[in-house]
Amino acid sequence: MSPEEIRAGEAQVEDGGSGRHQNGTPKRPRLEDVAARVGLSTASVSLVLRGVPGPSERTRQRVLKAAADLGYQVDRTASTLASRRSRLLGVMVDIHSPFHAELVEHLHTAAEEVGYDLVLSTLTRTRDERTAVDTLLAFRSEALILLGPTAPADALAVLDNKAPVITVGRRIADTALDVVRTADDDGVSQTVDHLVGLGHREIVYVDGGKGVIATDRRRGYRTAMRRHGLGDHIRVLAGDNTEAAGERAARHLLDGGRLPTAVVAYNDQCAIGVLAALARAGVAVPGEVSVAGYDDDTLSRLSCFNLTTVSQSAREQAQHAVTAAVERLDQDRTEPREVVLTPRLVVRGTTAGRG
Amino acid sequence: MSPEEIRAGEAQVEDGGSGRHQNGTPKRPRLEDVAARVGLSTASVSLVLRGVPGPSERTRQRVLKAAADLGYQVDRTASTLASRRSRLLGVMVDIHSPFHAELVEHLHTAAEEVGYDLVLSTLTRTRDERTAVDTLLAFRSEALILLGPTAPADALAVLDNKAPVITVGRRIADTALDVVRTADDDGVSQTVDHLVGLGHREIVYVDGGKGVIATDRRRGYRTAMRRHGLGDHIRVLAGDNTEAAGERAARHLLDGGRLPTAVVAYNDQCAIGVLAALARAGVAVPGEVSVAGYDDDTLSRLSCFNLTTVSQSAREQAQHAVTAAVERLDQDRTEPREVVLTPRLVVRGTTAGRG
DNA sequence: ACCAGGACTTAAAGCGCTTTAAATTGTCCT
């Protein structure tokens, strides 16, 4: 490929010098360069480029043309500084979570609709919540949308002092923060209802550990069982959010001799562990045992699992989170708000009636 | 929780007014506030906070203390503008890809080591590469690290004119760009070698479509088969990067009557589709048929799949990408560089000898 | 005493943009 081809679509830069930095990267055009090109002030150019009414149609056209010719692109850092607004929502995500991925996707579209941009900061093994949030703040995020934060409530409250915090997917008791989440207990309840409706009575629950979410889901199981008069059948096996935990729990059941007719797991990963262990033991699902998970992970949808699970409606949660942020920022709401969405049971192939 | 508790650890702001914006968020302290508190100039404070040698030990301590008391945090946006350096590497990722997630994780640590920060911009269904890259540029990223970009080579070349572009995971012929990738053909070759070593001869390949990567992997299969004198057994089934494609391919084989003894799939997802279809048909893996994938996805590691696959060494790729960027930015390298890493076969439970 | 030189510190000039108040131009009446 010739140099000419590489430059295709590129505009020539018109300045005295080479227009390049030492490292060979061309100096990016500034508002001033565009202004000079059309013989106007930077103020006018700024107005046109931001779509502010005022400039005449003729000016508008000329500026737009010049900007395009020069390949001008606004410098966010400068405009943030000047306007005292970044119009940026900081989002903390766990980049390994498929559910967060979905949330981010919807956050993007929701934010765009209200004229905000997103800046992402991710958690990794070596990057804790503190670091992630600091980065967000360093970029001058106007609000912080935290996906499933594990920080204690008071730490989040302190943070809220720097910028409105919107917590997504986790319950926080007695807080002044905005919270968007689904009713985890309700989700598990729905699952139990579904199973009972299919004729199941011996329904075991594989627990998710000691987090807030795990507590809620466990409660949902207990409550639903009692409601159906199955209090005596309540049985909670220790577990956590991993596939390994599911396997362990299932093996425990298998070793115990008599299998329940249904297993409800804390989340999809855990449920998949259960599934794997049962499969290895030659137990038919859902023929002999029904299995259900929680989260509607990408995993659960794979046709090879086809897991009955509970969907957390990422789209709505994202939308509510952005709305909450905007209300805080542009409509000076100061009262905290908690949005609790109803999760939706997704019945797939791992649950069936007692034939 | 009382208001006092919420404020725990928070410093009182000392300015004339309320120190709060209309929306109730406190005004963030500036360098000037810190300076005023210790009776120094902003210049000195700036020096201390950046760890530049010069200020006396006593000054250093006092500034640090004051900054901590005030909860001062540097405003990136302002320092970028002032220093004309953002020390930011822009990274374009597909947030749904587990492999990208891993790359990002390692990019973070690699960047941190050389004093750079990352800004992520993600691809979604409604957010194309162009948009993602523009965002990166708007933040003034000094270099662009693009993970598996699909844009044509010339578009990337144009982009390289604005900031050094480092492409990760994809081959680009005859380019002036930096490229970091693994030898995809080699990876598949290794898989074939492994299978042949186990005694397999009828090895089918499920294709990945028409991308550059797919082409390379397919070639790897063909080459390896010929090398082993198995040219007559070469058989490529249409497919793509989805589980569904794997299932289709497997069903095709099942319908065809005679099964091969091994199936190599374009990637892990596709391989899992194959696995699922075989399982449903009651074909034992690896007893009757061996299956291998590519990518060493999180999926493939799940013990319920335990898939033999090829690892792309995310860590090294990330490290090389950052190094390439830094060389361009700080050591004015101008010659393009291509780093081709050797992928590593990860033998798990889905491949076995012909018993 | 006096000054060179080192150790600190700081004034001031931006960075690239937004924004406000003021200036300029054009239009339409009387």
Place this chain on the structure above:
DNA sequence: AGGACAATTTAAAGCGCTTTAAGTCCTGGT
């Protein structure tokens, strides 16, 4: 022709920081 008023355009003052040149203050040497 003169002026009022609306439509455009722009000068200039920052935003919060970095950076460079220029101080200021001590030392110690002579």
